[in-house]
Amino acid sequence: MTDTVLVLNSGSSSLKFQLVAPETGASVFDGIVERIGEETSIAKLRLGETAITREGRVADHEAALRLAFDLVAEAGENLEHLGVMAVGHRVVHGGPTLYRPTIIDDALVAELRDLAALAPLHNPPAVLGIDVARRVLPDLPHVAVFDTAFFHDLPAAAATYAIDRQVAEKWRIRRYGFHGTSHDFVSRQAAEFLGAPIESLNQIVLHLGNGASASAIAGGRPIDTSMGLTPMEGLVMGTRAGDIDAGIISYLWRTADMGVDEIETMLNRRSGMLGLSGDSDFRAVHQRIAAGDQDAQLAYEVYIHRLRKYVGAYLALLGHCDVITFTAGVGENDARVRRDALGGLSRLGIEIDQHLNESPARGARRISADKSPTTVLVIPTDEELAIARAAFGVV
Numbered sequence: 001m002t003d004t005v006l007v008l009n010s011g012s013s014s015l016k017f018q019l020v021a022p023e024t025g026a027s028v029f030d031g032i033v034e035r036i037g038e039e040t041s042i043a044k045l046r047l048g049e050t051a052i053t054r055e056g057r058v059a060d061h062e063a064a065l066r067l068a069f070d071l072v073a074e075a076g077e078n079l080e081h082l083g084v085m086a087v088g089h090r091v092v093h094g095g096p097t098l099y100r101p102t103i104i105d106d107a108l109v110a111e112l113r114d115l116a117a118l119a120p121l122h123n124p125p126a127v128l129g130i131d132v133a134r135r136v137l138p139d140l141p142h143v144a145v146f147d148t149a150f151f152h153d154l155p156a157a158a159a160t161y162a163i164d165r166q167v168a169e170k171w172r173i174r175r176y177g178f179h180g181t182s183h184d185f186v187s188r189q190a191a192e193f194l195g196a197p198i199e200s201l202n203q204i205v206l207h208l209g210n211g212a213s214a215s216a217i218a219g220g221r222p223i224d225t226s227m228g229l230t231p232m233e234g235l236v237m238g239t240r241a242g243d244i245d246a247g248i249i250s251y252l253w254r255t256a257d258m259g260v261d262e263i264e265t266m267l268n269r270r271s272g273m274l275g276l277s278g279d280s281d282f283r284a285v286h287q288r289i290a291a292g293d294q295d296a297q298l299a300y301e302v303y304i305h306r307l308r309k310y311v312g313a314y315l316a317l318l319g320h321c322d323v324i325t326f327t328a329g330v331g332e333n334d335a336r337v338r339r340d341a342l343g344g345l346s347r348l349g350i351e352i353d354q355h356l357n358e359s360p361a362r363g364a365r366r367i368s369a370d371k372s373p374t375t376v377l378v379i380p381t382d383e384e385l386a387i388a389r390a391a392f393g394v395v
Contacts, residue, residue, distance in 0.1 A: 002021045002023060002024065002083055003021065003022070003023065003083050003085045003392065004019050004020060004021050004022075004028060004082055004083045004084050004085065004388075005019070005020055005022055005084070005085060005086050005087070005088050005387075005388035005389075005391050005392050006018075006019050006079075006084050006086075006087045006088070006137075006140075007019075007020055007087075007088045007089075007090070007384045007387045007388050007391075008065075008087060008088070008089050008090070008129050008133055009089075009090040009129075009384075010061060010089075010125045010126055010128055010129025010130075010132075011125050013034070013035055013036045013037060013038070014032060014033065014034045014035075014036060015032065015033045015036065015061055015064040015065060015068070015129060016030075016031075016032045017030065017031055017032070017033075017065070017068050018030035018031075018384045019082060019084070020384055020385055020388035021083075021388075022385070022388040022389040022391075022392040023392075025382070025385050027384070027385075028047070028077075028082060029045060029046060029047035029048075029072060029075070029077070030045075030046055030384070031043065031044050031045035031046060031068055031071065032044055033058055033064035033067060033068060035058075036058050036059075036060065036061060036063075036064050037058070037059065037060060038057070039057055040055055040056070040057065041055070041056060041057055041058035041064075042054070042055055043055075043058065043064070043067050043068070043071060045068070045071040045072065045074075045075060047072065047075040047076075047077060048075075050075045050076070052071050052074060052075060054067070054071065060132075061128055061129060061132045062132045062135065062136060065132055065133060065136050066136060069136075084140060085140075085141075085392065085395055086140060086141045086142070086143055086391045086392060086394070086395045087133050087137055087140050087141070087142045087143070087391070088101075088143050088145055088387040088388055088390065088391030088392075089104070089126060089129060089130050089133070089142060089143065089144050089145065089387075090126065090145060090147065090181070090383070090387055091112065091123065091126045091130075091144045091145065091146050091147065092119050092122035092123060092126060092146075092147045092148070092178065092231070093115050093118050093119035093122060093123050093146070093147065093148055093176065093178075094115070094144075094146030094147075094148045094149060094152075094176075095111075095115045095118055095148075095172060095176075096172050096174070098111065098112075098115075098144070098146055099146055099148065099149040099152035100149065101143050101144065101145050101146075101149075101390040101391060101393065101394045102143065102144050102394070103141055103142070103143055103394060103395075104130055104134070104142040104143065104144050108144060109127060109130060109131070112126070112127050112130070112144070113127055118172065118176075118229070118230070119230065119231075121268065122231070130142065130144070141394075141395045143390070143391035143394050143395065145181065145386075145387045145390045145391060146180070147178050147179060147180050147181055148176040148177060148178060148180055149180050149181070149184075150177070150180030150181065150183055150184040150222060151175075151176060151177030151178075151180050151183075151215075151222050151225050152176075153221070153222075154175065154177065154222060154223070154224065154225070155223055155224075158175065158223060158224040158225075159174050159175045159176075160174060160175070161173060161174065161175065161228070161229075173229055174229065175225070175227075175228040175229060175233075176227075176228065176229060177213070177215070177222070177225035177227050177228070178211075178213060178225075178227040178231045179207045179211065179213045179227070179231075180222075180225075181383045181386045181387060181390075182205075182207050182327060182328065182381040182383050182386070183205045183207060183213070183215045183217070183222065183225070184386065185381060185382060185383065185385070185386040186205050186207070186325055186327045186379050186381050187201075187203050187205055187215075187217050187220065187325070188220075189364060189379045190203060190205075190323050190325045190377055190379055191220075193364050193366075193377060193379065194322075194323065194375065196322075198219070198220040199219045199220055200219070200322075201217075201219070201220075201322045201323060202216075202217070202218050202219075202318040202319070202320055202321050202322050202323075203215075203216075203217040203218075203321070203322065203323050203324070203325065204216055204217075204311060204314045204315075204318070204321055204323075204324045204325070205217060205324075205325050205327065206307070206311075206324065206325065206326050206327065206331055206341070207327050207328045207331065207381065208235075208307075208326065208327070208328050208329070208330040208331035208334075208337065209238075209328035209329040209330060209331070210237060210238035210239070210280060210329065211231055211237050211238070211240065212226075212234070212235040212236070212237045212238075212242075212328075212330070213225060213226045213227045213231075213234055213235060214226040214234065214235060214307075214310045214311070214314065215314075216314035216317050216318055218318060223317060223318070224313075224314065224317055226242075226310055232267060232268060234310070235303075235306055235307060235310060236272050236273065236302055236303045236306045236307075237272045237273070238272050238273055238274060238280035238281075239268065239269050239270065239271060239272045239273070239274045239275070239280050240267065240268055240271055240272045241267045241271035241272055241275070242272065242306060243306070244267070249263055273285060273299050273303060276295060276296075276298060276299035276302060277293070277295050277296040277298075277299035277300075278295065278296070279296070282330050282334050282337065285299065285300060286336065303337075304337070304340045304341060307337075307341045308341060308342075311324070311341065311342070311345075312348075315348060320349075321349070321350075321374050322374065322375065323374065323375045323376070323377060324342065324350065324374060324375075324376050324377070325376075325377045325378070325379050326338055326341075326376075326377070326378050326379075327378070327379050327380065327381040328381055331378070332362075332378055332379075332380055332381075335357050335358045338352065338357055338367065338376075338378070339352060339354070339357055342376060346372075348374075349372065349373035349374045350368070350372060350373075350374045350376065351368060351369040351371065351372040352367055352368055352369065352372075352376055353367060353368060353369040353370075353372075356368075362380070363380065364377065364378070364379045364380065365377065365378050
């Protein structure tokens with residue numbers, strides 16, 4: 001068996017797992033345990049042609065990881081025989097100093113705990129997953145791969161908020177950017193698809209999933225991105241507001257008697273497409289629009305408006321753009337979003353081919369018209385493969 005890396009992505013009540021061969025890019029198995037700690041948990045595994053689903057209470061993350069290994073055994077494989085060389089952990093926030101893939105030890109775990117204030121929704125579950133995996137798999141090296149790493153060296157003008165400098169320095173406030181693993185992977189895949197050196201390309205990458213972000217990349221190096229101190233800034237997302245006037249927070253605190261935690265929960269979990277339309281899933285939003293739902297129609301228009309605004313801003317920053325790439329769940333699968341995001345921009349050198357855009361094809365593909373100076377691509381992201389390769393490179 002070729003060398004493999006077990007990639008873990010731990011959420012507050014979920015654990016995603018995938019075994020990846022970093023040299024070939026093959027996925028040996030993948031799965032998820034959801035609703036951890038609830039009365040009924042759901043565990044799923046896919047290994048080759050075998051698919052297993054189990055329901056029943058899973059008490060905690062350690063039980064979830066052990067259940068994952070039990071499902072692998074049930075599917076006829078043994079983890080010890082699958083060539084596992086390392087465990088790669090997705091960590092959302094690395095703060096100002098953690099950006100290289102790093103072997104995990106007790107000191108690093110303590111540092112990650114200290115960063116919880118910067119990513120209270122994401123880092124604590126990641127640390128929990130790390131603690132569990134180190135107990136269950138003590139003989140393997142564990143590697144932290146940071147979602148903020150790709151954007152660590154953003155130009156100062158892009159990374160700096162125009163607030164009191166001393167306050168920003170004391171509390172580590174800057175624009176960190178997120179989805180960096182995806183933006184890095186997809187931009188490199190775009191260059192490979194075009195057969196061009198990445199150093200020769202100006203790119204815009206649109207990572208459109210439940211979380212959404214955009215990046216401007218010149219010669220393989222990011223010069224701006226839409227997310228900032230937290231993953232809440234930027235584009236309209238499934239449940240997050242994206243860009244808002246910061247005064248809204250103090251206004252709600254003073255006049256609506258809403259506490260800071262309540263406001264933060266609203267902006268993270270009850271805003272975006274869900275807050276405007278009642279649905280965060282674009283398939284449901286399109287159904288609502290087709291049925292004449294005006295709220296859904298407005299939500300869609302707000303989403304597209306914000307997306308087009310970022311594309312325009314990044315065109316200005318880059319000066320010219322060689323390739324725009326859509327990725328992630330919405331970006332890869334929603335032809336209407338792609339059409340409306342870039343429609344009517346032929347004078348800016350961007351023109352989508354309607355037939356190519358609406359094709360049911362999967363995989364990396366071009367959807368721009370032959371005469372379009374800017375190439376438009378759809379490229380599936382593979383953050384697990386990127387994490388596996390980063391972890392493998394360390395060990």
